[in-house]
Amino acid sequence: MLExxxxxxxxxxxxxxxxxxxxxxxxxPMCIAVTDESGNLLAFERMDGxxxxxxxxxxxxxxxxxxxxxxxxxxxxxxxxxxxxFGIHITNGGHFSIIGGGFPVTxxxxxxxxxxxxxxTAAQDVVVAExxxxxxxxxxxxxx
Amino acid sequence: MLExxxxxxxxxxxxxxxxxxxxxxxxxPMCIAVTDESGNLLAFERMDGxxxxxxxxxxxxxxxxxxxxxxxxxxxxxxxxxxxxFGIHITNGGHFSIIGGGFPVTxxxxxxxxxxxxxxTAAQDVVVAExxxxxxxxxxxxxx
Amino acid sequence: MLExxxxxxxxxxxxxxxxxxxxxxxxxPMCIAVTDESGNLLAFERMDGxxxxxxxxxxxxxxxxxxxxxxxxxxxxxxxxxxxxFGIHITNGGHFSIIGGGFPVTxxxxxxxxxxxxxxTAAQDVVVAExxxxxxxxxxxxxx
Amino acid sequence: MLExxxxxxxxxxxxxxxxxxxxxxxxxPMCIAVTDESGNLLAFERMDGxxxxxxxxxxxxxxxxxxxxxxxxxxxxxxxxxxxxFGIHITNGGHFSIIGGGFPVTxxxxxxxxxxxxxxTAAQDVVVAExxxxxxxxxxxxxx
Numbered sequence: 001m002l003e004x005x006x007x008x009x010x011x012x013x014x015x016x017x018x019x020x021x022x023x024x025x026x027x028x029p030m031c032i033a034v035t036d037e038s039g040n041l042l043a044f045e046r047m048d049g050x051x052x053x054x055x056x057x058x059x060x061x062x063x064x065x066x067x068x069x070x071x072x073x074x075x076x077x078x079x080x081x082x083x084x085x086f087g088i089h090i091t092n093g094g095h096f097s098i099i100g101g102g103f104p105v106t107x108x109x110x111x112x113x114x115x116x117x118x119x120x121t122a123a124q125d126v127v128v129a130e131x132x133x134x135x136x137x138x139x140x141x142x143x144x
Numbered sequence: 145m146l147e148x149x150x151x152x153x154x155x156x157x158x159x160x161x162x163x164x165x166x167x168x169x170x171x172x173p174m175c176i177a178v179t180d181e182s183g184n185l186l187a188f189e190r191m192d193g194x195x196x197x198x199x200x201x202x203x204x205x206x207x208x209x210x211x212x213x214x215x216x217x218x219x220x221x222x223x224x225x226x227x228x229x230f231g232i233h234i235t236n237g238g239h240f241s242i243i244g245g246g247f248p249v250t251x252x253x254x255x256x257x258x259x260x261x262x263x264x265t266a267a268q269d270v271v272v273a274e275x276x277x278x279x280x281x282x283x284x285x286x287x288x
Numbered sequence: 289m290l291e292x293x294x295x296x297x298x299x300x301x302x303x304x305x306x307x308x309x310x311x312x313x314x315x316x317p318m319c320i321a322v323t324d325e326s327g328n329l330l331a332f333e334r335m336d337g338x339x340x341x342x343x344x345x346x347x348x349x350x351x352x353x354x355x356x357x358x359x360x361x362x363x364x365x366x367x368x369x370x371x372x373x374f375g376i377h378i379t380n381g382g383h384f385s386i387i388g389g390g391f392p393v394t395x396x397x398x399x400x401x402x403x404x405x406x407x408x409t410a411a412q413d414v415v416v417a418e419x420x421x422x423x424x425x426x427x428x429x430x431x432x
Numbered sequence: 433m434l435e436x437x438x439x440x441x442x443x444x445x446x447x448x449x450x451x452x453x454x455x456x457x458x459x460x461p462m463c464i465a466v467t468d469e470s471g472n473l474l475a476f477e478r479m480d481g482x483x484x485x486x487x488x489x490x491x492x493x494x495x496x497x498x499x500x501x502x503x504x505x506x507x508x509x510x511x512x513x514x515x516x517x518f519g520i521h522i523t524n525g526g527h528f529s530i531i532g533g534g535f536p537v538t539x540x541x542x543x544x545x546x547x548x549x550x551x552x553t554a555a556q557d558v559v560v561a562e563x564x565x566x567x568x569x570x571x572x573x574x575x576x
Contacts, residue, residue, distance in 0.1 A: 052499035151434070231367065286433075329487050332473060334475070
């Protein structure tokens with residue numbers, strides 16, 4: 001029997017909290033999604049002013065981070081025309097995100113969830129997601 | 145130019161909070177979704193133990209409450225075979241929910257958002273959603 | 289070679305105009321869709337206050353009226369469980385509407401377009417669509 | 433409670449009117465879509481001769497202009513292979529348009545709707561959409 005480690009909703013909230021804090025620091029309202037280790041949605045918040053088109057993008061980024069176990073910006077590079085992974089962005093019913101801002105959430109090297117940020121540029125989304133992860137490890141005492 | 149009232153994320157959280165409180169009272173972990181007045185997702189939480197299949201059901205219920213401006217259990221009755229609205233459950237790309245637990249959130253008679261609850265029976269989902277609305281009006285001072 | 293009669297955009301506007309007039313008479317803001325004889329969208333208006341969930345329903349009703357060449361309320365009866373047409377509402381990618389308010393637009397017995405109304409009850413939607421057709425024939429001088 | 437500004441149907445018609453005028457000037461019949469600030473369809477017209485395949489493209493362009501708050505031709509550049517936003521064209525169920533001709537409609541810096549034009553080249557669609565916006569501001573007295 002497998003024993004799976006999965007973010008609790010309370011831990012998911014810590015990621016949302018860290019994302020909001022970082023979004024406020026750069027002055028950009030974001031869509032924030034947190035999934036469990038299987039890529040299923042745990043928590044979502046659209047800050048006042050977050051983009052409508054970023055709702056599903058944030059969810060897809062968190063899904064991809066957890067389910068594919070790599071940051072979405074890594075897939076952006078792997079998925080260029082001419083690369084062997086080109087085309088992966090249309091798999092999974094179009095929910096495989098290759099735009100930066102999605103990350104796996106790991107604890108002791110194991111994927112326990114995903115976080116996805118959207119509404120800024122890919123670079124801004126990455127900054128907020130990384131700050132959220134940093135906040136998460138500081139607040140919970142877990143190690144990546 | 146139209147002037148539209150829309151739930152803020154802080155107000156959406158009050159609905160999530162009220163839903164969790166009511167879910168705990170009946171001892172059933174729920175999926176909770178809150179949308180804006182146009183049916184676009186504002187906030188979501190899957191309580192520890194909430195059903196995976198209820199993620200999208202909760203979101204669809206909140207969407208329907210806001211976008212169709214009626215509680216989803218009302219549509220369940222209107223959508224019975226033999227009724228003139230039979231068939232509405234497959235519209236809107238299958239996102240039109242006719243299962244109890246979705247409600248419009250109104251302020252002074254205007255729809256400002258939607259709330260959707262899923263993981264229990266339809267009757268249990270209705271109980272939690274109604275308690276969430278009661279909590280919302282008490283906490284904010286708004287009138288329906 | 290076939291010669292197809294098709295509503296012009298100017299004629300489609302007459303149907304929209306008639307729908308708005310009738311909607312105002314019953315005091316209900318509607319979503320109004322007009323398609324050509326092939327079921328492809330020609331004109332659409334969402335009156336101030338029309339329902340968000342009725343956008344696609346109005347379009348689907350107009351599509352069905354034109355493409356299936358019957359009023360959608362007729363299909364509502366034909367599509368009851370136990371009837372041989374039960375199930376038709378999930379065909380055409382879910383765009384086959386069986387809710388009253390969709391009609392073919394005919395000229396000299398030939399289908400030249402479709403009109404679909406949504407936001408009220410099915411009965412109200414039918415009333416507005418029928419008034420729109422009456423207005424259309426009066427304004428253009430065509431006969432059904 | 434947030435206070436949102438949204439195009440009325442009368443204002444949406446001004447955008448359609450301006451689009452038709454500009455389309456006639458370049459002698460190309462267009463599909464014209466106008467959405468509200470959340471990206472939901474408000475008005476649509478397919479001019480006599482407008483392309484069937486441009487119906488949904490025009491709607492998607494208007495959606496993207498409003499929901500993502502940028503002109504679609506801007507995303508075309510941002511979404512090139514090698515760019516960090518590569519892949520955004522398949523998000524939102526394939527409704528995120530990166531083909532020129534979609535614009536947000538802003539009033540005093542706030543997005544109140546979206547306009548989308550399709551049937552010509554991307555460059556021609558941009559010309560018509562920009563002329564429609566110019567017409568809109570002149571006719572209504574609003575400032576972008």
